[in-house]
Amino acid sequence: MTPIISVTDLRKEFKVFRHHRGALGAFRNLVTREYKVVKAVDGIAFAIEPGELVGYLGPNGAGKSTTIKMLTGILVPTSGEICVSGRVPWRERRAHVARIGAVFGQRNTLWWDLPVVESLDLLRHIYRVPAERYTRNLATFRQLLALDEFLHTPVRSLSLGQLMRANLAAALLHDPDVLFLDEPTIGLDIVAKERIRQFIQRINRERGMTVILTTHDLSDVEKLCERVMMIDRGHLLFDGKLADLLRRFGGERELVVDFADEVLDAAVEGAQIVERDGPRVTYRFARDAISASELISRLSARYRLVDLSVREPEIEATVRRIYEERLLDNDGG
Amino acid sequence: MILGHTMRLYFKLIGIRVRAQMQYRLSFWVDLAGTGLATGVEFLTLAAVFGRFGSIGGWSLGEVAFLYGLVETAFATMDMIFSGFDPDFFSQQVRRGTFDQMLLRPVSLPLQIFASEFLLRRIGRMAQGLAVWGFSLTLTHIAWTPAKLLYLPVVTVSTVAFFGGLFVAGAALCFYTVQSIEAVNIFTYGGTYMLSYPMHIYDEWFRRFFIYIVPSALLVYYPALFFLDKPDPLGLPSFAPFLAPLAGFGTLLAAFALWWVGVRRYTSTGT
Ligand SMILES: Nc1ncnc2c1ncn2[C@@H]1O[C@H](COP(=O)(O)OP(=O)(O)O)[C@@H](O)[C@H]1O
Ligand SMILES: [Mg+2]
Numbered sequence: 082m083t084p085i086i087s088v089t090d091l092r093k094e095f096k097v098f099r100h101h102r103g104a105l106g107a108f109r110n111l112v113t114r115e116y117k118v119v120k121a122v123d124g125i126a127f128a129i130e131p132g133e134l135v136g137y138l139g140p141n142g143a144g145k146s147t148t149i150k151m152l153t154g155i156l157v158p159t160s161g162e163i164c165v166s167g168r169v170p171w172r173e174r175r176a177h178v179a180r181i182g183a184v185f186g187q188r189n190t191l192w193w194d195l196p197v198v199e200s201l202d203l204l205r206h207i208y209r210v211p212a213e214r215y216t217r218n219l220a221t222f223r224q225l226l227a228l229d230e231f232l233h234t235p236v237r238s239l240s241l242g243q244l245m246r247a248n249l250a251a252a253l254l255h256d257p258d259v260l261f262l263d264e265p266t267i268g269l270d271i272v273a274k275e276r277i278r279q280f281i282q283r284i285n286r287e288r289g290m291t292v293i294l295t296t297h298d299l300s301d302v303e304k305l306c307e308r309v310m311m312i313d314r315g316h317l318l319f320d321g322k323l324a325d326l327l328r329r330f331g332g333e334r335e336l337v338v339d340f341a342d343e344v345l346d347a348a349v350e351g352a353q354i355v356e357r358d359g360p361r362v363t364y365r366f367a368r369d370a371i372s373a374s375e376l377i378s379r380l381s382a383r384y385r386l387v388d389l390s391v392r393e394p395e396i397e398a399t400v401r402r403i404y405e406e407r408l409l410d411n412d413g414g
Numbered sequence: 415m416i417l418g419h420t421m422r423l424y425f426k427l428i429g430i431r432v433r434a435q436m437q438y439r440l441s442f443w444v445d446l447a448g449t450g451l452a453t454g455v456e457f458l459t460l461a462a463v464f465g466r467f468g469s470i471g472g473w474s475l476g477e478v479a480f481l482y483g484l485v486e487t488a489f490a491t492m493d494m495i496f497s498g499f500d501p502d503f504f505s506q507q508v509r510r511g512t513f514d515q516m517l518l519r520p521v522s523l524p525l526q527i528f529a530s531e532f533l534l535r536r537i538g539r540m541a542q543g544l545a546v547w548g549f550s551l552t553l554t555h556i557a558w559t560p561a562k563l564l565y566l567p568v569v570t571v572s573t574v575a576f577f578g579g580l581f582v583a584g585a586a587l588c589f590y591t592v593q594s595i596e597a598v599n600i601f602t603y604g605g606t607y608m609l610s611y612p613m614h615i616y617d618e619w620f621r622r623f624f625i626y627i628v629p630s631a632l633l634v635y636y637p638a639l640f641f642l643d644k645p646d647p648l649g650l651p652s653f654a655p656f657l658a659p660l661a662g663f664g665t666l667l668a669a670f671a672l673w674w675v676g677v678r679r680y681t682s683t684g685t
Contacts, residue, residue: 095683150684155517157681171681179520190515194434203430206423207519 084128085259085291086152091161093122093147093315121147123315124161129293131258134285136306136323137295144315145295146185149263152293153183166258179208182252186264189244190251193237197228197247200236201254208255215254222250225280242273249280253290260284262294266301278304299393328368335392336364336376341385349379360387420525427529435534442535450538453486457546476553481638483547488573490539492581495574497531501584508588513680523677524670527585554642562641565656569637572662576633579665582673589676632661 099115122144129135139145150156151163154170154177163170170177184190191200205215223229226246231239239247245265252260262281266274282305284290296302302309302323309326311319319326336352340360347354347362351371356363366376373391380386435442460482464475497503507513507530516526556562632654639646640655 147684150514153518155514155681156684157678159682174517175520175522178518183518185511185514188511188515190518192430194437195430203426206419206426207521209419 082130085131085166086127086129086293087162087164088128088152089126089162091122091125091148091151091163092120092159093144093151093156094159095119095121120315122151122158125312125315125317127310127317127320129291131291132285132289133308134281134292134306135294136302136309137293137312138297138299138302138309139295139312140297142314143297143312145297145312146263148312149183149185149261149293149295153181153261154178179255180258181261182255182257182259183261184245184248184252184263184265186245186262186267187241188248189236190248191236191244194235196233196235197239198232200247201251204251204254210255214256218254218256219250222253225283226250227276242269242276245269245273245277246280249277253284256288257290259291259293262292264295264297266296266298274301281305333365333367334373334394336366336373337390337392338362338364338380338386339388341387344384347380347384349376352376420522423521424525424529427526428532431530431532432534446535446538448538449535450542453539453542453546457482457542474553476550477638477642477644479546479550480554480556480642481634483543483545483550484570484638485573485634486543487540487547488543488570489577490536490543491570492574492577494533494536494540495528496578496581497533497536498527498529499578499581499585500531501581501588503531504585505588508680517681524673556641557643565637566641569633569658572658573633575662575666579662579667579669582666582669586669586673586676589680632657634658 095118096116097119099117125144125148137145137148147156151158152165152170154174157171165177166180168177168180191197192203195203201219204210205212210218223232226249228246228250231243231247234243236244236247249265265281266277269277278301281292281294285292294301294305307322309319309321309323310317311326319330335355338347338361340347340362343360344362347357349364349371352364352366354362355365364376366373377386377389457479460478461475464470464478469475470478493500498507504527507527512530516523516530519526636646636650636655637658638644646652646654
């Protein structure tokens with residue numbers, strides 16, 4: 082199969098100008114134009130096959146949105162190449178955007194003053210979706226995204242979760258080849274997140290839609306994506322299966338246990354005690370040394386447990402660790 | 415076919431804007447009456463000045479009203495059609511990320527911006543302009559010829575295009591800095607005021623500036639000389655009154671060229 086998206090040595094640099102305050106400052110701004118160069122995307126390459134659901138993972142400021150903006154044609158790269166369905170996004174803007182869908186978290190494409198259903202109808206005209214296909218798609222999305230509860234509500238009165246659902250439907254009415262989602266779950270509660278994740282999964286499986294999803298939330302990727310690309314400071318640190326990423330760089334998880342009574346000898350092989358606070362003990366353990374369930378069963382065999390919780394490593398910490406240890410340099414990612 | 419689709423889309427989209435404005439019906443009518451009244455008061459002030467001096471620089475009240483009415487009508491029409499390019503409005507669109515959303519739609523960008531706002535209430539000012547202009551006709555007794563009748567709409571449309579050019583150029587500056595928008599406003603709004611006075615009472619350098627740099631003298635003043643059968647005090651070639659379309663549409667085209675430069679800058683800087 083030929084890739085539907087291919088990216089070679091993609092770079093984006095921003096000039097960030099120094100701003101001086103005050104009247105004199107305004108004058109200096111005009112005259113001096115001091116700036117520093119931010120390398121938001123710094124030499125990225127990948128290829129995506131039709132039908133893949135890829136997670137683009139990285140901490141805040143990693144360069145995710147900048148990448149998506151270049152893929153969708155909003156931004157022109159400083160250098161490098163992008164080809165989506167045989168087109169260079171910014172060179173053939175209109176042909177390109179007619180064949181993609183895009184949703185930016187906490188952003189809205191619909192008309193504030195119109196009810197959702199009228200907004201969608203306008204998009205039908207904008208994308209020239211044949212009436213029959215529009216009816217079919219709308220019926221599907223009404224059901225999958227439960228749009229009916231707010232279909233006639235003006236867009237301005239929607240909750241953030243509803244807004245994202247409406248925007249997802251809006252991005253898909255014209256049956257795009259690729260769907261770009263930039264932090265689609267940001268700011269949502271767990272129920273709303275879950276609903277959106279399930280929807281993304283279904284349109285990927287049932288319609289074979291290619292999806293790229295950026296997130297700084299590891300759980301989005303865990304639930305949805307087999308393939309994950311991890312980016313930080315403009316560099317692609319990892320491109321492969323999520324399971325491999327976690328196995329290799331997943332860092333150590335933590336188990337917080339509340340014992341019924343204070344215990345003196347709480348040591349378990351394979352786990353390290355990092356904190357003791359009365360009957361509460363925090364263990365840290367590596368994925369390949371011991372599993373969470375093994376650790377828990379060993380402890381509960383010896384003591385009475387009141388409560389426990391497993392803490393996944395923070396994605397920021399994981400990414401920093403990969404970055405700092407330059408693990409990428411050793412095995413080529 | 416494609417043009418038909420585009421126009422239908424345009425009317426659909428401005429229909430939404432107008433309906434949204436009508437939701438606040440009272441505010442709409444107050445605004446409409448307000449802008450109309452403001453223009454009326456401005457004109458009455460002007461008339462009072464004439465009451466005192468009889469004429470300004472050899473121009474009678476009726477003749478000045480002719481200029482004034484034409485400029486007001488053209489500006490109000492432009493302000494309505496080019497609402498989306500109004501630098502104040504457009505800069506907000508850019509700052510709020512709405513422009514990004516426009517880049518994501520398979521529709522021409524200027525069309526989307528024209529369709530993004532349509533201030534129907536400018537009709538108030540338009541009506542006022544037309545009223546002043548109609549009033550001028552009762553005072554001046556223009557000797558109408560077929561050429562004059564044909565040329566009048568051309569001059570009006572060219573003036574609309576010229577003012578539109580100022581808005582579009584201002585919108586182009588939104589891609590650069592926010593402060594510059596104020597400079598443009600002084601230019602545009604100050605411009606209507608200036609155009610409505612007879613040109614030759616200004617200083618020599620100022621006149622040259624308006625003839626050669628901002629070709630607005632060519633848009634209203636020279637055509638007015640033609641309509642009112644007045645001699646050209648500046649002695650420009652006799653075709654000068656007929657350069658209005660060139661000046662108007664030339665300005666608009668140049669402004670759009672500048673605007674596209676701004677778009678290109680935006681898509682490379684993201685701000
Ligand atoms: N338009 C811009 N102008 C200047 N710097 C920018 C611009 N957009 C993003 N950046 C910078 O580029 C880096 C990457 O940003 P972004 O792609 O938004 O990251 P992410 O989406 O992963 O949080 C950040 O340092 C950010 O400040
Ligand atoms: Mg982002």
